[in-house]
Amino acid sequence: MSGAERRDTGDVAIEAAEKTFPGSKPGKPWKLAGGAVHDSWAIDTVTPDGVTHELVVRVTPAGRVDYEKTQREAEVLRIAYERGVRCPKPFGTGLCATGEDYVVMNRVRGDTNPRLLLTTPEYAEARRLIIPQLAEDLAIVHSITPAEAATAPGMRGPTTGEDPLSYACMTTEMAYRADLLNPHPGIEWAFRWLRREVEALKEEGREPCLVHGDFRIGNLMFDEGGVTALIDWEGTHIGEPEEDLTWFLTRVWRFSQPQLEAGGIVHREEWVRAYEVASGRPVDRRRVAAWEVLQNIRWCQITMMQARAHLDGKTVSHELAAIGRRFGETELEVLRLTGLVERVRNAG
């Protein structure tokens, strides 16, 4: 698709504000720093009663739309917001005649740049506050049962009684094979290692719950007082708490602080303990270790999926293409976490 044929997603944001607040007058939208897939726009619209609504409209460009997914995300956001999770309040979703879709939310104050949060003195206090706050929010999310989230369309997850780790291992491997661009003996070896762990850890009757699904340091908003909102719920599904806990630990999201496993803020153990305190629920460390390997493999798969979106011509983007080359560093992290790197070095 050439740039000339593509509709400006800022125009979609205007259309979305008009449709969600009928009779309102939207101002000029401005683009927010966003992800590789969506465009996010800030926009204000004034309803006939004179009230100004400060909004964020997240637009999926034509060709990459999955409208059920957008609706699912908005519904889960509504449930989470009502439970008291720090997150944006959703106002509505829509599908445009020109092929884009959108979700309209209230505009939460705060910054999203993880580098500022992790490195500047301005946010030293926020760094101290944020770990217990995030643990608190996650504990609420994970208290939501599959039945309570059933109004969200197309929620994927394990069936009742199925071990959530075992289920995630299977679905991740399927996605990995479907997106494969070239063979990786390292990941094949890691899958074999992981299957042995999963078999040893298998448990019947673990209660599945709602998970955020993309819980990481880049998907939150913050100010000097800590977290103001968990954002980007598009990966939400049914799983188990360890899944969100360990996605937060993946190396790729530590930015300039790789020695601090939990989001570049604290060490792994401090993060898991904060969650245990907030949720009142003990967490099995060996299970966390297996999940961490799986989550890094999942990131490997995502790098291929992103590169594929470019290679298939769906979204021509040098940024998406470049993500494909982050496979190796993530594969290396997988090898580290399984103990392979240490074993090879000790063997000399």
Place this chain on the structure above:
Amino acid sequence: MQDRPTAHELLDALQSFMRDRQNAARDRWEKFQFQVAANSLGIILRELESEDDFMRQEWEGLDRLVGAEPIPDRQAAFTARLLERNANLCERIRNGEFDDAEKDMALQRHIFETVVNKVKIASPKELPA
């Protein structure tokens, strides 16, 4: 033979351009785009420099693991066959052919060396200390 500037020199020039644009960017989005572009050019430069050696090392590693075979003369055939050999190795791992402790250790060593070589090109800052 091509005239100068060499491919390497042209890429260097492009990379300087991207870095300049990155520093003069009007917003965070634009800054990030030029940063990614400069990084990609860095990958290409390092790959031009080292990938021939790395492919040979990988080939020799496979020779030790699954039996030797001669390197094809033509570059395209070499690349295609290396890809096939890797796919074949993956299949053998899946089938449990390396589950024996000694074979497993040899495999782990080969995997470590090849992955480190990928990271040397794609993200050298992530190399193990």
